Amino acid sequence: MSYLIETVLNSEEKGDLVEFANQLRESQKHYLLRNDILSAFSEFCQNHQKPDTFEHSSRLGKLIYYTQEIILEEESLCLIIRPKIAKQQVYRLCFPELEIEPLSIQQLLDVRDRYVNHFHPDEGDVFEIDFQPFYDYSPIIRDPKNIGKGVDFLNRFLSSKLFQDPSQWLEALYNFLNIHSYNGTTLLINGRIKSQKQLSDQIKQAIAFVGDMPPERPYEDFRFDLQAMGFEPGWGNTASRVKETLEILDELIDSPDDAALEGFLSRIPMIFRIVLVSIHGWFGQEGVLGRPDTGGQVVYVLDQARSLEKQLEEDNHLAGLDGLNVEPKVIILSRLIPNSDGTRCNERLEKVHGTKNGWILRVPLRDMNPNMTENWISRFEIWPYLETYAIDAEKELFAEFQGIPDLIIGNYSDGNLVAFLLARRLKVTQFNVAHALEKSKYLFSNLYWQEMESNYHFSLQFTADLIAMNAAHCIISSTYQEIVGKPDSVGQYESYESFTMPDLYHVVHGIELFSPKFNVVPPGVNESVYFPYTREEDRVPSQKEKLEELLFTLEDGQQVFGKLADPSKRPIFSMARLDRIKNMTGLAECFGRSPELQEHCNLILVAGKLFVDESGDAEEREEIEKLYRIIEQYNLYDKIRWLGVRLPKSASGEIYRVIADRRGVFVQPALFEAFGLTILEAMISGLPTFGTQFGGPLEIIQDRVNGFYINPTNLEETAQKVLDFVVKCEQNPDYWLDISNKGIDRVYTTYTWKIHTTRLLSLARIYGFWNFTSKEQREDLLRYIESLFYLIYKPRAKELLQQHTHR
Known part of the structure; x- marks a missing residue:
């Protein structure tokens, strides 16, 4: 039993709890959220002339403070208590005996269903979605304060694996270094290094070789000497940079350390082509801000694209790739809107201002219904077109890159779904950025989804969110509270941990909040546009x-x-x-x-x-x-x-x-x-x-x-x-x-964007390494996700498409 409830029931405040419950029953509300609960308790304290300290310092006051929801049933009330971040307890308090029984998540979801009169026990069970088994064999963060620091945890986990089984991980490092190339040109190591043991020996020899050179000697001056030792471009642009990189790897092999692992992987040239997916809304560089479904997303993605290209260029220069004419490319994938209302949203390709090789690639929706697809479509209505859009976008991206991208970053629920569909087909790393999850913005949006469906289509959106966030290798959030909220409020992602959509499904475990896939990487501002008034x-x-x-x-x-x-x-x-x-x-x-x-x-x-x-x-x-x-x-x-x-x-x-x-x-x-x-x-x-x-x-x-x-x-x-x-x-x-x-x-x-993109690219390299070296099998997870897509998402998308044909 929860300590908070037990202390109340074993004290003289037990009667106050009964009186408070009676007051709630007399009100018109039978489902109270935290603000409602606090307001009702404050009123209770005033009506019963309680001392000023009672509201916040009494045993009952502390129980009320941590109670997130109260659901009033005929002869009981259901308490959803959140004693700490990312932790939830559920109890039923039965009257008049004041008996307490803990409830499982499944039982809580049944209570919520009964509240909206959409579920009766004699009608059979509801389809349950549970992702927990897929996280049982993955590394999990233990301390809630480390949620959102996934890459730090992952580095410690990987370096400990290196230490525990050095031969296995040396082989993994060797194989990882062996796969890197750019447009057919081998990077990092070549065929002269034939084994992991030889790799370790050659690293020491190369360190001694470059250590005798002037620190600033250009890589091109000794490139062929390093090649003879088995080392291709990618280690550095000067003797000192090459030496530093090799020394980090040498240290990593001899005495694994999380800082050394991150330092080494952050230097590896493995990201050259990036896709930023932002589907809905008017996406352009002029005439779109202030229109529905744009605003912040356009500013964020454009600034991110510019900063990513700049950082990739800097990283490639430091890696010594100038002689290979390496040209990073960043593509913003959006939709082409034929009726563009004077904007450039009807142009297939538009160069991003301030970049050398940054582009907006607009792919049209298929003309299933020209009355809809030739015009702007709200983010709440775009769902039926996304699967075929992803298929068409794959071909367009391949044509622009002359190959496949190294990283796909989704934006918003629809962009994240398209990122999943692309990453699944192309087998590349997928990152998600939610920006805002509608589930947190609209109260009771899942509970009353049927009443809201005609305007918002939350059944599609929330299903898409579950699919994309579980499929992603990494989820980028702007803040810690975006993931798990504060001590007194639930986070956006936390709201997906368990919920019901009556008559559709129960989500028993929708996301693992303690997964190392979550990383807080706040955006920056464009310092050439936004700067102090004093300048x-x-x-x-x-x-x-x-x-x-x-x-x-x-x-x-x-x-x-x-x-x-x-x-x-x-x-x-x-x-x-x-x-x-x-x-x-x-x-x-x-x-x-x-x-x-x-x-x-x-x-x-x-x-x-x-x-x-x-x-x-x-x-x-x-x-x-x-x-x-x-x-x-x-x-x-x-x-x-x-x-x-x-x-x-x-x-x-x-x-x-x-x-x-x-x-x-x-x-x-x-x-x-x-x-x-x-x-x-x-x-x-x-x-x-x-x-x-x-x-x-x-x-x-x-x-x-x-x-x-x-x-x-x-x-x-x-x-x-x-x-x-x-x-x-x-x-x-x-x-x-x-x-x-x-x-x-x-x-x-x-x-600043410099801080943001440096961290983002470091994450991309580390998660790329994790996916390559770990024995984690994602295929079972991806098959489960595909089942949700084809059995729930796709039929509902077809229904919405049919509705569109009558508009």
Whole structure:
């Protein structure tokens, strides 16, 4: 029995538990999530005149704090307790005897099904999905604090294997080094080294040879001498670099160490061709930001592509491959949209600005239904077209690369599914990046999936997520909490550990959170676009003046709504697309409810479109109408500027700096944010930043040090936090500068693309080595995944396709 429950039942607080349960029964809610539970308990404490300490410090208070869900049944209540991160316990408390019985995951899923009246015990069992057996024989992290540090764990695991069985692992290293080539040219070792024993001997001989040379002697000067010893290009570009690499390998063979293993593998030239998959949305370099289903994904993937190419070039140079004319290639795989609405999304191939060999490759969806496939399709509707898209994309990629890629990185649920289908067929390493999992964004989305299916098709999306995340060799997350949340909240991936989709399936074990496949690698910002407002020498005066006019004074009914009565007031700024989760309307209402804040500040929003008839997205249309209602309700016409513009990339960086020139602040009010690129953009520009406490911003911002947390569901508290900051800045202007400077430092020391891509490529090499050397058999796992694809995903995708034919 849970210690938390036992201590309550064995104390005088047992009666309080009964009274609290009775209060819950009298309410209208029978399924309570954590916020509901805390609110109800706070009300209970007030109604029963409990001491101030009771709510948080009593035995019952501690039990309530760790309770994530309560489900009220006829004569019992079901408690889902989360005593620590990545750990869940389930109990049924029966009345009036106050008997406690633990429930299995299967029993909990049955309780949830009964709650929504979709399951009756006499109707037979439900299809169960359980991935646990496939992780039973894989290395597993033990300590929750190490979740997200998978590669560190894997390095320790691999180096311990080297130490335990040196002959086997020396053979594995030898075979691994033997397979590397580029366009038919052998890399690393050649046929003169015929065994693992000879490899070890030759390494020592080569170290002695290059050790007698001047450190900076170019590799080309002694290339043929090394070849005679059995070493091909790839060890380094100078004598000192070659010596360092060989010494790391020598140390690794003689005394295995995790740091040496990572250091060696990070130098191996084995990644030359990368695919970044980003299917849904408008993907382009101009005219797409602000459209539905784009925004952050385009910025992230384009910046990542540029940085990856640059890092690959640097790595290849350091490896001594200049003489081979090695040219890395990065392809962003997206969809071609024939009716492109003035964008370049109807072009098959587009070079990525600022790259030598980075490309956007757009592959069309097959014309199963031209009314759909020739136009933009929402991320919620794209599922029927992805299998054939992957088949067509495989051919296109092969033509562009003149071979197969070395690494495929999926983005979002649909891109991750396509990455799986491609990696399965091509037998290459697959990485996943979720950015945001819809399951966490929409409450009860799995429980009430049938009611939401017509709009969101979660049955397809959640099945695709299960398939892709279990198939991936590595999952990249931006934050630790994205995986397993915080002590008081469940992580995005954690929400997939067990759940029910009534009448469809039960997920008993959907993902192994302690798997070393999880790695936290936060993105960076494009430092050529986003940089501090103080760098006047890098700013364009004409652009600055144009944006100042647009933000504060321009009268243009097609682009701007609202005329400021006093443009000199301190600006509160936010920029996001208009959807419910981004919550721009919530920020407007927060501002509207605070006359004090209106006295000190204006509100400036860059938010999608101004007119309902310009949008084809239902949620965006609702938010546009809602924003107009809020402006009217609070009479904000002369206190708000709403810009319905699509800014070019350079302007999106300068707009933050113009706000910083006026000592403004940036507010990110999302109801949930997986990471928060706009927060990084604002902070590096020098804007003091207020970010949502729900999601990734908790790991970017250090509260009251270089920014501030806000609870966007508490409008009065949010308004007061911003007001307190503004008033303090008016009293002490240096306070604004202090927060501004600390925000800039935070980004430069932690969130750059150089840091991101160096780590990402290191991961790719290490996981490539793990897959080659381990005896882990993935075929059984992949066959199980394929069964889910063909038995669940594909039939439902066909149903959706049929619906599309009638539109």
